[in-house]
Amino acid sequence: MITIRAYAKLNLYLQITGSRVDGYHDLDMIMQSIDLHDTLRLSRAGDIQLTCSHPEVPLGESNIAHKAARRFFRETGIAGGVHADIQKRIPMAAGLGGGSADGAAMLRGLNCLYGYPLSERRLLALAAGIGADVPFSLTGGCRRAQGIGERLTSLRNQLPGVYLLLKPEGGVSTKDAYQTYDARLAPEPYAMEECMRALETGDLAAFSRHTFNSLQHPAASLCPEIAALLRFLQNTAPASFLTGSGSTCVGLFSSQEEAEAARRCAPACAFSYIAKNEDCGLRLS
CATH class of the missing domain: 3.30.70.890 (GHMP kinase, C-terminal domain)
Incomplete structure (x- = not known):
């Protein structure tokens, strides 16, 4: 079993710069991870099983962590699964990226649990196909995120407080x-x-x-x-x-x-x- 903290994010700047034919929007954002976090406990299993401390969190295929697990096993070809218990602290529908953070934690955790079959580059590419905030949630810190969130540039946040x-x-x-x-x-x-x-x-x-x-x-x-x-x-x-x-x-x-x-x-x-x-x-x- 492994335990992983998934940190919330703030958008210090968010500009919509255009619409895309795939239904997404082009964005230009400054994102900062903060110490508020969910905790995921992952262990190997025969299929994908999610439990959560928050009763309103959907546990099926609409859950970003579930989607991330499914993508991981499809990408790697590993015939396995995971049991994930999610302890929610990041509130839902709050703009804090809790679902994306859990999805990123699932990717990072599964990669560790199954012996690192994916490089950092492949993890980031996989994350971009799951959700706009998931690539940032893999890296965290303070970054400029462009496109649909997949183009990341590190920034120094020197603001006090x-x-x-x-x-x-x-x-x-x-x-x-x-x-x-x-x-x-x-x-x-x-x-x-x-x-x-x-x-x-x-x-x-x-x-x-x-x-x-x-x-x-x-x-x-x-x-x-x-x-x-x-x-x-x-x-x-x-x-x-x-x-x-x-x-x-x-x-x-x-x-x-x-x-x-x-x-x-x-x-x-x-x-x-x-x-x-x-x-x-x-x-x-």
Whole structure:
């Protein structure tokens, strides 16, 4: 048996740059892994079996970890299986990449469990066919992700402080957020270079000006609580943003103490967490 931690991610910047004929969108993102994580325990089995601590997580073929396992065995030709027990800490429909992190953990864990039949390059190629955030979740850290998330470039995140995560009761499905975005057809700014420069120089004020998420307005229209949480964070944090397709709103604070004080005053929400940067997407233990 092996145990692997699958870390959540934040989108410090998310720009939709185009639509594709395969139904995906071209993206330009800055992604950062954080210390909030799920834990997967994997052991060899005759077929693919999933159990999960969260009763609402689907365990069949719609589960990204299940899909990753199926792809792994098909790619390697190994006649085996896995029993995976998933301890969920990353909330669902939150824009934190929990499903993608679990899928990446499944790939990395199976590769270890079965003697490393796939190279890092083949793992990343396999991940790109499973979901847009899965390649990043294999590597973690801070990276620019382009295309459908498969083109990764390492970045240095020098911003000081910690993140306060506030998730409202409502969730936002990725599919609904993108469909709502497609219906808007509104022009958007493009400030990727400025945002990267702010990260690499640790300029929190500049980051606050240039962080951006194409899905913020669509997500807020689907989940009105998002707007209220973002207003609170805009009035209390040096920088604030929505991660992914939502519904988690994030405030970047200069210190743990400031984040704790804001957390005590925050509007009621389903989930809150004070997070720090994590340098990898997965960790075997």
